[in-house]
Amino acid sequence: MQPILSMEGITKRFPGVIANDGVNFDLRAGEIHALVGENGAGKSTLMNILFGLYQPDEGRIVYKGEELTIDEPNQAIKLGIGMVHQHFKLVPPLTVTENIVLGSEPKSGLKFDRKKALKDVEALSEKYGLLVDPNAKIENISVGMQQRVEILKTLYRGADIIILDEPTAVLTPQEVKELFDILKGLTKQGKSIIFITHKLGEVMEITNRATVMRRGKTIGTVETSETSPTHLAEMMVGRQVLLRVEKEEAKPGKPVLRVDGLSANDDRGLLSVNHVSFEIREGEILGIAGVEGNGQSELLEVLTGLRKPVSGEVYLNEKKITGLTAKEIKNHQVGYVPEDRHKRGLVLDFSVSENTILGIHSRKPFAKGVNLDYKAINNHADHLIEKFDVRTPNNQVHVRNLSGGNQQKIIIARELDTDPVLFIASQPTRGVDIGAIEFIHRQIVDARDNGKAVLLVSAELQEVMSLSDRIAVIYEGEIVDILEAKDATEDKLGLLMAGIKK
Amino acid sequence: MRKEDIQDNIRELLIPIGAIILGLLVGAVIMLAIGANPIEAYKALFIGAFGDMNKFANTLARSTPLIFTGLAVAFAFRCGLFNIGVEGQLYVGALAAAFVGGNLTGLPKIIHLPLTILAGMAAGGLWAAIPGFLKAKRGVHEVINTIMMNFIAYALIGYLVADVLKAPGQTPRTVPILPSATLIRLGELVNWSNSRLSIGFLIGLIACAIIYFVLWKTTIGYEVRSVGLSPLAAEYGGINSNRKIILAMVISGALGGLAGAERVLGFDRALILGFSPGFGFEGIAVALLGRNHPVGVLLGALLFGALSNGGAWMNFTTSVPVDLIVVLQAVIIFFVAADQIIRVIFPKKRKDWGAV
Numbered sequence: 015m016q017p018i019l020s021m022e023g024i025t026k027r028f029p030g031v032i033a034n035d036g037v038n039f040d041l042r043a044g045e046i047h048a049l050v051g052e053n054g055a056g057k058s059t060l061m062n063i064l065f066g067l068y069q070p071d072e073g074r075i076v077y078k079g080e081e082l083t084i085d086e087p088n089q090a091i092k093l094g095i096g097m098v099h100q101h102f103k104l105v106p107p108l109t110v111t112e113n114i115v116l117g118s119e120p121k122s123g124l125k126f127d128r129k130k131a132l133k134d135v136e137a138l139s140e141k142y143g144l145l146v147d148p149n150a151k152i153e154n155i156s157v158g159m160q161q162r163v164e165i166l167k168t169l170y171r172g173a174d175i176i177i178l179d180e181p182t183a184v185l186t187p188q189e190v191k192e193l194f195d196i197l198k199g200l201t202k203q204g205k206s207i208i209f210i211t212h213k214l215g216e217v218m219e220i221t222n223r224a225t226v227m228r229r230g231k232t233i234g235t236v237e238t239s240e241t242s243p244t245h246l247a248e249m250m251v252g253r254q255v256l257l258r259v260e261k262e263e264a265k266p267g268k269p270v271l272r273v274d275g276l277s278a279n280d281d282r283g284l285l286s287v288n289h290v291s292f293e294i295r296e297g298e299i300l301g302i303a304g305v306e307g308n309g310q311s312e313l314l315e316v317l318t319g320l321r322k323p324v325s326g327e328v329y330l331n332e333k334k335i336t337g338l339t340a341k342e343i344k345n346h347q348v349g350y351v352p353e354d355r356h357k358r359g360l361v362l363d364f365s366v367s368e369n370t371i372l373g374i375h376s377r378k379p380f381a382k383g384v385n386l387d388y389k390a391i392n393n394h395a396d397h398l399i400e401k402f403d404v405r406t407p408n409n410q411v412h413v414r415n416l417s418g419g420n421q422q423k424i425i426i427a428r429e430l431d432t433d434p435v436l437f438i439a440s441q442p443t444r445g446v447d448i449g450a451i452e453f454i455h456r457q458i459v460d461a462r463d464n465g466k467a468v469l470l471v472s473a474e475l476q477e478v479m480s481l482s483d484r485i486a487v488i489y490e491g492e493i494v495d496i497l498e499a500k501d502a503t504e505d506k507l508g509l510l511m512a513g514i515k516k
Numbered sequence: 517m518r519k520e521d522i523q524d525n526i527r528e529l530l531i532p533i534g535a536i537i538l539g540l541l542v543g544a545v546i547m548l549a550i551g552a553n554p555i556e557a558y559k560a561l562f563i564g565a566f567g568d569m570n571k572f573a574n575t576l577a578r579s580t581p582l583i584f585t586g587l588a589v590a591f592a593f594r595c596g597l598f599n600i601g602v603e604g605q606l607y608v609g610a611l612a613a614a615f616v617g618g619n620l621t622g623l624p625k626i627i628h629l630p631l632t633i634l635a636g637m638a639a640g641g642l643w644a645a646i647p648g649f650l651k652a653k654r655g656v657h658e659v660i661n662t663i664m665m666n667f668i669a670y671a672l673i674g675y676l677v678a679d680v681l682k683a684p685g686q687t688p689r690t691v692p693i694l695p696s697a698t699l700i701r702l703g704e705l706v707n708w709s710n711s712r713l714s715i716g717f718l719i720g721l722i723a724c725a726i727i728y729f730v731l732w733k734t735t736i737g738y739e740v741r742s743v744g745l746s747p748l749a750a751e752y753g754g755i756n757s758n759r760k761i762i763l764a765m766v767i768s769g770a771l772g773g774l775a776g777a778e779r780v781l782g783f784d785r786a787l788i789l790g791f792s793p794g795f796g797f798e799g800i801a802v803a804l805l806g807r808n809h810p811v812g813v814l815l816g817a818l819l820f821g822a823l824s825n826g827g828a829w830m831n832f833t834t835s836v837p838v839d840l841i842v843v844l845q846a847v848i849i850f851f852v853a854a855d856q857i858i859r860v861i862f863p864k865k866r867k868d869w870g871a872v
Contacts, residue, residue, distance in 0.1 A: 320751060340751065358751075359749065361742050361746045381735045
């Protein structure tokens with residue numbers, strides 16, 4: 015079968031690094047083609063070349079039988095190449111319709127023809143089975159819906175190839191399922207899809223073929239039906255990878271954290287944590303399973319001092335820490351990996367060094383009085399970089415420039431290095447590549463084995479099940495049940511997560 | 517310094533320099549359009565600013581308040597605050613300095629001068645603390661509040677200087693600063709110059725160094741910059757954003773007050789109504805030009821001082837009107853703000869190793 019697109023021998027050099035080194039990639043009409051590889055493998059560079067953001071130094075692009083160069087995104091769009099970025103590029107106060115037509119609005123005279131826009135969007139939405147409310151404002155619709163709007167945007171511009179950059183990273187399991195149905199529908203109508211991901215389960219589930227990249231090179235393209243997650247993981251990382259977490263039986267000791275009848279409100283003032291009680295002992299991992307938005311975030315914010323509780327008490331080693339400030343709780347030896355590393359966990363425009371002391375910056379040896387000791391800080395950073403295998407050129411790089419996995423490693427390194435008695439990790443591997451996931455899981459289990467009490471919150475049920483010793487299920491702010499991990503099955507948890515008790 | 521750091525710094529410098537060059541080019545086009553000779557005009561501009569030691573000293577004198585006001589804007593900006601009220605803080609600082617410096621008799625200089633300067637800084641700091649407090653506790657936007665505080669300051673100083681504190685005579689001005697509180701002028705030290713450049717300029721250099729140190733070498737600066745770059749991450753890191761916002765406004769206001777004190781104690785030796793042609797607002801431009809870095813602010817202040825003094829000379833010796841200087845300043849600011857344009861005109865290699 016003649017491919018609709020082939021990229022041959024693409025090479026792209028940046029100062030000091032070859033981002034793409036003779037990369038070959040081809041896409042057949044009507045297929046979903048996974049582009050997998052760890053962060054920094056060169057996937058984004060390749061796609062940016064296809065989308066006209068970069069020019070390749072070598073190699074050629076053949077599209078619909080014609081060799082061409084793509085100078086800028088507008089040309090790519092005209093050619094029928096659309097891209098849905100991981101971070102959506104939508105205007106929140108505008109409506110769905112306005113966002114879809116933005117930049118190529120139908121006009122009557124000089125005026126924006128709103129009626130025609132609405133009609134076009136409705137027709138498009140019907141044709142491809144992408145149901146949206148065309149008059150809803152972006153700021154009022156769910157992330158899954160926003161993603162549909164992004165896909166519709168590419169279709170509105172006549173895309174034949176749609177590039178999706180880690181589309182499932184922000185979705186709930188239900189939304190992922192819906193997305194997959196949509197993608198299958200699109201391919202039936204002849205669209206071709208490039209699916210960038212590092213979740214191998216999704217590759218197996220949805221794609222026809224997969225191209226694996228590593229360190230700027232294509233390792234190979236395989237038919238999905240003829241491969242396995244283990245094989246793909248090996249191709250990605252270049253060595254054998256443990257997809258399962260290996261751990262010994264927990265040896266829990268005395269209780270470290272005790273939460274007693276805790277209630278808290280969300281930002282809108284609605285009760286979102288409802289009379290929650292549980293305890294965690296040293297040397298055990300308590301996982302919290304639940305669909306996102308059921309009070310997990312608020313619960314953790316209360317535990318770490320970022321939110322005031324309405325009622326109830328929190329005890330750490332039998333000392334009451336309810337309502338203390340974030341700083342005070344940190345000083346009680348609580349380590350916290352927040353769910354949103356970009357907004358909470360890191361100052362993106364600070365250097366790696368400066369980020370390794372966030373929250374402990376006024377402690378010795380980093381601060382002497384009010385003076386910062388940059389020698390000590392840089393040594394600390396170098397120590398963490400080495401110990402936690404953070405891939406960065408040096409400790410002065412802004413963390414914004416690092417990959418998600420390396421950013422996350424910095425946070426985990428910083429929080430574990432303070433030797434906490436309680437270690438709280440929220441979505442520790444979200445948007446992180448396989449090699450780093452394996453490493454982070456290892457760190458969490460090691461923390462447990464070193465006698466720390468670990469509280470894990472994750473939207474990935476698999477992650478909760480494989481790491482936890484006990485699993486608490488949260489639904490609408492209440493802990494519905496707490497199970498021993500060995501008794502927990504996906505079905506059982508699924509029912510509890512939907513609020514159905516026994 | 518690492519190689520990358522040096523490259524980064526060069527990159528940071530390229531944008532303002534490119535903006536200045538473009539600004540001068542646009543100015544030249546305008547001059548040609550009005551039938552003037554740009555080469556002659558720019559020559560006059562340069563001579564007016566740096567032609568001899570005396571002119572050079574005057575340029576430094578004109579730059580001095582801009583160093584302080586530029587630092588004031590830059591410091592607040594590092595905390596994510598847009599302090600448009602530096603002009604007002606400068607006014608109240610000048611008032612406090614004029615009052616303490618002109619009326620507190622019988623003190624030795626070693627006490628009176630520092631006390632007077634501190635009074636100016638305290639007044640500016642307190643004036644800025646009000647919008648800082650409102651921002652921190654009530655979420656009121658500081659841009660609105662600082663602008664309104666400016667009007668209050670104008671009216672207050674206008675009333676006090678024209679009435680309550682007015683020295684005898686025609687002009688609305690306060691009594692002269694007592695010799696025990698004046699900043700020594702260059703013209704008083706050497707006989708080749710009558711410049712009113714005072715040691716206030718040296719205080720400006722010291723202020724640059726101190727602000728640099730505070731921002732990048734202390735926990736205070738670390739916290740202020742965290743709040744400015746990422747309030748949520750700062751909160752996570754146990755930093756009390758509200759306190760930092762108030763602190764940043766107070767420090768910013770104190771610098772604005774210092775600018776006023778320097779004018780009163782060094783340059784004018786009294787508070788003369790209308791003494792500021794908008795130093796506080798020029799400070800915004802200076803901070804922007806200097807990319808909110810103390811060294812950049814210093815260079816930006818020197819540039820604006822040179823343009824202002826050189827412009828007067830240009831106006832005096834050529835047919836180009838002094839208004840052109842305002843146009844030049846505006847164009848330079850425009851190109852700094854629109855640094856994307858500069859990036860297109862002076863293309864650089866993308867720094868993309870991390871975004872692969």
